[in-house]
Structures are given as C-alpha cells and as structure tokens.
Amino acid sequence: MNDAGAAPSASADVETLRAGAKIIDSIRAWFRARSVLEVHTPTITPAGVTDLHIESMALADGRYLRTSPEYAHKRLLAAGAGDIYELGPVFRAGEKGRFHREEFLLLEWYRLGWEWRALADEVVDLVQHVACTRQWTVEFIEWRSLLARETGIEFETATESDLRRAAPGAPDDLARPELLDWLFATRLQPALPKGCLTVVHDFPACQAALARLKPGQPDWAERFEVFAGPVELANGYRELTDPVEQRRRFDQDNLRRRELGRNAMPIDDDLLRALALGLPECSGVALGVDRLMMIALGIDDIARIRPIAS
Numbered sequence: 001m002n003d004a005g006a007a008p009s010a011s012a013d014v015e016t017l018r019a020g021a022k023i024i025d026s027i028r029a030w031f032r033a034r035s036v037l038e039v040h041t042p043t044i045t046p047a048g049v050t051d052l053h054i055e056s057m058a059l060a061d062g063r064y065l066r067t068s069p070e071y072a073h074k075r076l077l078a079a080g081a082g083d084i085y086e087l088g089p090v091f092r093a094g095e096k097g098r099f100h101r102e103e104f105l106l107l108e109w110y111r112l113g114w115e116w117r118a119l120a121d122e123v124v125d126l127v128q129h130v131a132c133t134r135q136w137t138v139e140f141i142e143w144r145s146l147l148a149r150e151t152g153i154e155f156e157t158a159t160e161s162d163l164r165r166a167a168p169g170a171p172d173d174l175a176r177p178e179l180l181d182w183l184f185a186t187r188l189q190p191a192l193p194k195g196c197l198t199v200v201h202d203f204p205a206c207q208a209a210l211a212r213l214k215p216g217q218p219d220w221a222e223r224f225e226v227f228a229g230p231v232e233l234a235n236g237y238r239e240l241t242d243p244v245e246q247r248r249r250f251d252q253d254n255l256r257r258r259e260l261g262r263n264a265m266p267i268d269d270d271l272l273r274a275l276a277l278g279l280p281e282c283s284g285v286a287l288g289v290d291r292l293m294m295i296a297l298g299i300d301d302i303a304r305i306r307p308i309a310s
Contacts, residue, residue, distance in 0.1 A: 016299070016305065023130055023292070024289075027087060027107065035083070036083045036084065036085050036111075037081065037082060038085055038086065038087070039073070039076060039084045039085070040086060041076075043065060043066050043089060043090075044064070044066070045065075045072075045268075047071075047265065047266040048064040048266065049067050050249075050264075051067075052178070052256060056091075056092070056093065057092070057093045065090075065091035067091065068106055068108060068286055069086050070108060071268045074271055074274055074275070075270060077112070077280060077282060078279050078280070079274075082112060083111055084110055086106075086107070086108055087289065088105070089103055089104070090105075091103050092104075100302065101290065101302055103306070104290050104302075105289040105306070106286055106287070107286070107289050108287070109284065109285060110284040112280050113280070115283060116222045117201075120140070120285075123199075123233075123234050123285055123287065124199065126287070127226065127295075128197070133296070135195070137196045137197070138196070138199070139199070140198075140201060141200055141201070142201060143204065147183075147188060150191045151166040151183075151188075160179075163176075163179055163183060167183040167186060169186070170182045170183070175256065177207055180204060180206070181207070188200075189227065189232070191230070192229060192230045193229065194230075196228075196229065197227070199225070200227070202221070202222070203224075205219050205221050207221065207223070208221035208223060208240075209221075209249075210240050211237030211238060212239065212240045212241070212242075221237075222237060222238035223237050223238075224236050226287075228291075231294075232288070233287055233291055233295070234285050234287040235285065236285030236286070237283065237284060238283045239282050241279045243272045243273075250267045251267075290306050293305050
C-alpha cells in the first residue's frame with residue numbers, strides 16, 4: 001500500500017494522460033464520421049493464439065487473456081455486423097521494453113469488400129490525423145523490394161546461406177520463416193526512414209499469418225505493415241476466409257511450437273465455424289494505440305503512456 005497521504009507512483013504525467021485522452025476521443029470521432037460501428041468483445045477467451053511470435057497469457061482456469069479481438073470480430077462479421085472497430089486492452093506475455101508492454105491498448109477494425117490497399121490508405125490517413133503536428137512523407141514498398149534495397153538480395157533466387165549472411169547473429173536453429181522475421185527485425189525495419197510512414201506489403205507466403213495469398217501469385221500474401229520511421233504501428237491483411245486453410249495454418253504453427261519445446265495452443269473452433277458459415281470478403285488491421293500516442297506526442301518510452309503497475 002502507499003504511505004498515508006502519498007500520491008500513487010506513476011511514470012505518466014497528468015498532461016500526458018490528458019493528451020492521450022484527447023487522442024482516444026479523436027479516434028472515436030474519426031470512426032463515427034466514417035459510420036464504422038464500435039463493438040466491445042470479451043477480454044477472456046477459451047483459446048489463445050498459435051502464432052509463434054505471440055505468447056498468450058493463461059489464466060488459472062485454462063482460459064486466456066486475449067492477444068487481440070480478431071477472432072471475436074470475425075465471428076461478428078460472419079453474423080452480419082458490417083464494418084466494425086474496437087479500441088481496448090490486449091495482453092501478450094513477455095512483451096517488455098521501450099516500445100512493448102504485456103498489456104497495451106489496441107485498435108482493430110475491419111472493412112467489408114475492401115482490398116488491402118484501400119485499408120492501408122485508411123491507416124495512413126488515421127495516423128496523419130492523430131499525429132498531425134508532423135509532416136509525413138508516405139512510401140509503399142513491397143517486402144522483396146525492401147529486402148533488395150537494404151541487402152542487395154533478390155528474394156526469389158536467394159539461398160538459405162544468402163539470407164543467413166544478411167542476418168548476422170541469427171540463431172542456427174531458426175526455420176526459414178523465423179529467419180525472415182529475424183532479418184526483417186534486425187536489418188530492414190531499423191533502416192526505415194525517419195519522418196516517413198512506410199507501408200511494407202506483399203509478404204512472403206510463409207509469413208501470411210491470417211492473410212489470404214495473392215490471386216495468381218501464391219508465393220506472396222496480401223499482408224501489410226505500417227511503420228512510422230522504424231516503429232511498427234499496424235499489421236493488416238486481406239483476410240483469409242477459407243476454414244480448411246486456416247486450420248492447416250493453425251496445425252502448422254502448433255507443430256512448430258512442439259518442435260521448439262513450447263506448448264501447443266488450443267484452436268479456436270468457433271472461429272473456424274464462423275469461417276465455414278461465411279466470412280464476407282474484407283480487410284482488417286490492428287494498430288498499437290500506445291505507440292501511436294508516443295509518435296503523436298514525441299515520447300520515446302511507452303512507460304510514459306502506460307506505466308508498469310507497482
């Protein structure tokens with residue numbers, strides 16, 4: 001307990017809290033102006049996520065704190081909810097650092113009938129709306145073009161040795177998809193120019209996550225990420241609607257988890273049933289609000305936005 005009469009300790013000052021509250025208000029007004037419905041979905045879920053790069057936080061009763069509202073949103077979309085968004089807390093185990101917290105504020109939204117490029121443009125519009133005190137340049141660049149620009153490697157002809165030479169320090173036991181993640185995080189992302197909103201798109205198929213593959217180009221996924229300088233803000237997809245392919249990806253993730261000595265995760269069967277009933281064609285994106293606030297307010301440590309509880 002705090003000493004009698006002492007103010008609670010916190011890293012975020014009152015002016016920052018007020019500025020953050022104004023940003024939240026402006027985000028909600030921005031969506032109202034576009035007739036996107038705000039929804040609220042459970043933070044406790046029966047299944048975690050199989051994604052190798054995200055660790056769900058388990059509760060004592062075998063349920064999990066959500067890592068995003070994505071699965072719940074897709075059930076709503078399949079039920080006919082239309083364009084929706086949610087702004088709320090999510091939880092990811094082990095996420096600590098200048099840009100990471102185990103609990104953080106996520107903005108996620110879906111647009112029916114939209115292809116990924118239209119949604120990426122909307123993300124850029126929102127970031128410019130919130131971080132309007134800065135003049136941003138905007139660049140769209142394919143994943144493979146960014147790789148070639150920063151390393152000289154042509155992805156289509158690159159060998160495993162080529163990729164490893166470009167990723168010094170990468171552990172020897174990384175599978176190819178994990179090696180590509182390491183290479184992106186250590187070589188490509190840090191090189192993204194300051195003062196620029198960079199949209200990296202068309203990721204390799206092995207990094208599709210929940211995105212559909214490009215029609216006629218199955219080596220590439222309709223996935224994009226938005227960065228402010230080198231800081232990742234958002235990750236979006238033209239959403240996969242095929243339940244058979246989605247289950248295959250879940251199973252593949254869990255197989256790799258077991259190979260790495262990690263726990264396989266329960267699969268969200270409700271999501272697969274929703275896909276089977278018919279998820280409408282749509283694109284969706286998740287954006288880290290705490291990081292967006294950092295960019296907008298010129299803050300270089302997330303602790304000033306979201307203090308660690310004592």
